Structures are given as C-alpha cells and as structure tokens.
Amino acid sequence: xxxxxxxxxxxxxxxxxxxxxxxxxxxxxxxxxxxxxxxxxxxxxxxxxxxxxxxxxxxxxxxxxxxxxxxxxxxxxxxxxxxxxxxxxxxxxxxxxxxxxxxxxxxxxxxxxxxxxxxxxxxxxxxxxxxxxxxxxxxxxxxxxxxxxxxxxxxxxxxxxxxxxxxxxxxxxxxxxxxxxxxxxxxxxxxxxxxxxxxxxxxxxxxxxxxxxxxxxxxxxxxxxxxxxxxxxxxxxxxxxxxxxxxxxxxxxxxxxxxxxxxxxxxxxxxxxxxxxxxxxxxxxxxxxxxxxxxxxxxxxxxxxxxxxxxxxxxxxxxxxxxxxxxxxxxxxxxxxxx
Numbered sequence: 001x002x003x004x005x006x007x008x009x010x011x012x013x014x015x016x017x018x019x020x021x022x023x024x025x026x027x028x029x030x031x032x033x034x035x036x037x038x039x040x041x042x043x044x045x046x047x048x049x050x051x052x053x054x055x056x057x058x059x060x061x062x063x064x065x066x067x068x069x070x071x072x073x074x075x076x077x078x079x080x081x082x083x084x085x086x087x088x089x090x091x092x093x094x095x096x097x098x099x100x101x102x103x104x105x106x107x108x109x110x111x112x113x114x115x116x117x118x119x120x121x122x123x124x125x126x127x128x129x130x131x132x133x134x135x136x137x138x139x140x141x142x143x144x145x146x147x148x149x150x151x152x153x154x155x156x157x158x159x160x161x162x163x164x165x166x167x168x169x170x171x172x173x174x175x176x177x178x179x180x181x182x183x184x185x186x187x188x189x190x191x192x193x194x195x196x197x198x199x200x201x202x203x204x205x206x207x208x209x210x211x212x213x214x215x216x217x218x219x220x221x222x223x224x225x226x227x228x229x230x231x232x233x234x235x236x237x238x239x240x241x242x243x244x245x246x247x248x249x250x251x252x253x254x255x256x257x258x259x260x261x262x263x264x265x266x267x268x269x270x271x272x273x274x275x276x277x278x279x280x281x282x283x284x285x286x287x288x289x290x291x292x293x294x295x296x297x298x299x300x301x302x303x304x305x306x307x308x309x310x311x312x313x314x315x316x317x318x319x320x321x322x323x324x325x326x327x328x329x330x331x332x333x334x335x336x337x338x339x
Contacts, residue, residue: 002031006052013055018063025056043086047093050079054100057107066111073104091135095144098127102148109155121152132175139179143188146176150196157203166207169200194223198232205239213239230258234268241272241319245280248272249289263305270296271319278322294328306336313337 009024032049039045057072080097087093105120128145135141149172156165176193180186201216217236224232233255241248252269255261270293277290297314300306314320314333323329 002028002035002048002052005031006055009059010055013059013062016062018059021059022056022063025052025059028052029056043083046079046086047083047096050076050083050100051096053079054096054103057100057103061103061107061110066107069107070104070111073100073107076100077104091131091138091141094127094131095141098124098131098144098148101127102151105155106151109158114155114159117155118152121148121155124148125152139183139186139189142175142179143186143192146172146179146189146192146196149175150192150199153196153203154199157199157206162203162206166200166203169196169203172196173200190223191225194220194228197223198228198235201235201239205235208242210239210242214243230255230261230265233258234265237272238268238275238319241275245276245285245289248276249280249285252276252292263300263303266296266300267305269293270300271317274317274323275319290323290326293323294326294332297329297332301332301336307339 005024005028009021009028012018012021012024029049029052032045032052036042036045036049053072053076057069057076060066060069060072077097077100080093080100084090084093084097101120101124105117105124108114108117108120125145125148128141128148131138131141132145149168153165153168153172156162156168158165173193173196176189176196179189180193183189197216197220201213201220204210204213204216214236217232217239220228221232221236233251237248237251237255240251252272255265256269258265273289273293273296277286277293280286280289314329314336315324320329320333
C-alpha cells in the first residue's frame, strides 16, 4: 500500500502537482513508519523510509516550503548513513545517500545557507568520485558525478565565488564530455553537459572572458534540445558583440527574428547593439546600431517593463557607455531612474 501511494505521489510530482504529491507521500510515509516501528533494525524498511523522506523533501522544495524540505532531507541523509553502515558500502545505498546529500545541498542553497550547502555538496561529490573510481563503466555513476559538479559549480558562481565555480564546472565538463564520447546518444548526459557549458559560459561572461564564453555557449547550443534556445542565443550575443561587432550584428538579427522573445532577451539585444555602436569600424553601422538599441530600450520603457525591475540603472551595464553622450539615451535613462 505504501508503494502505491509513493507511485501515485511520483506521478503527481512529475505533473508538477506538488500539493497532491505531498499528500500521497505523507500517506506512504505514515504506513512505512508504522512498519519501521515494528521492524526497527530492518535495513530494507529503513531504506524505504529514507527514500520517502527524500522524495517528500523534493516535493516540499518545489512547493517553496524550504524549512520542511530541509528537515525531510536531513532525516533521509541520517537514515541512509545508518543503512550504509549496516549494509556495507554497496553501490545502491551509497548512490542513494549521495543523492539525498545533493538534494539537501540544493535546498540549503535556496535558503542562502551557503556554508551548509557547500558541506553537503562536497560530501556528495566525495562519495560520487569514489563510486566513479570503482565503477567507471556504470553510466549512472558518471552522470551523478557530472551533475553534482555542475550544481556545485553553479552555486559557487551564483554566490560570487566565480573562479572556484569555474574549477568545478571544468571538472563537470571533462567528466560529461568523456561520457558522451563513449555514449553519444546518452540524452541525460547531453542535458547535464549543456547546463555545465551554459553555467561556465555565464561565469566567463561575468569575468569578461568573452572568447571562452562564446565557445561554451556555442557548445551548449549544439547540445540543446530547444529548451534553452533563446537564452543561449541571448548570452552568446552579448559576448560576440564584445569580440567582433560585425558578427555581433548578425547575432543580434538572429536573436530578434526569433518568436517568443521576452523583455530580458530584448534588453540583451539592446546591450549588444549599444556595444557595437561604439566599436564597429563603419560610421553608418555604428549609427544604425545606436538607433536600434535606443528603439529597443524605448519599447521596453513604453511597455512598463522597467517599472517592474529593482533599481534599474542603465549605466551599470558597460555596453551602454557608448551611448552615454546621446541625448535620447540620457533622457530615457533619467526617466527610468525616476520611476
């Protein structure tokens, strides 16, 4: 009966119906807990209950109930460590422990508890590295390691530890590229590698390593199934505009021709065109780029987009320095500040 509730809960989770998933996982946990009370030393029942705590934690995290998610995942980690001690260091149980640690790290990251997140990530990675050394032929083990390194690297970058984050992302990319060479049709590896490349590209963007960023974004575009198509083109455009204004115009045209562009995509195009307006060798091209950038910014202003953003200041983006003496840009920048 507990397994039926868990299966139904997982179905609701996959449908993003987290409230129903939580209800079903609660029912499953209640039944599993009663069994565990009758057989407190049975590692099978301990493991089952720990797995339920893990999926419950994920559902609570997706529902925004981070403190409750943290408690569930801490329970899962604690019980799985007990199982590993009793059962011996089996592949299944150690993989499962690393997964719960990984999930707990991500919850701590969302709570802005970066020291705790760092500790959980490192513990999960240590387990997964050891499993990889002992089981290099198991695809799932390699995927787990690559995913852990990618998430840890992203967290470090998001927390402004950019160079440290890049080091973890380097390791993730090496691990996943090697896996794809052996298993080129491994779709999950493609998704993980796309994310790692995108995250490292963004880190290099923040460091203004434009060439490295473009290489990462282009590799991510090769791997992408369409889910990140616009975002990747947007990020690549900003970097290309700093490297080569001629190619930047082409990239801007390609992005702006896409359907379903959001305000962030249009703003990125304005940033890139502003950069091109100050660096293109042709006077007419510079003037045209400046006019297009201003038109995009004016359109966003007229739509009320800047009203929804916090502390908008166009001058904080270095690309707009090339428009700083333009009267239309000055007027628009002042109007945005006064909103």
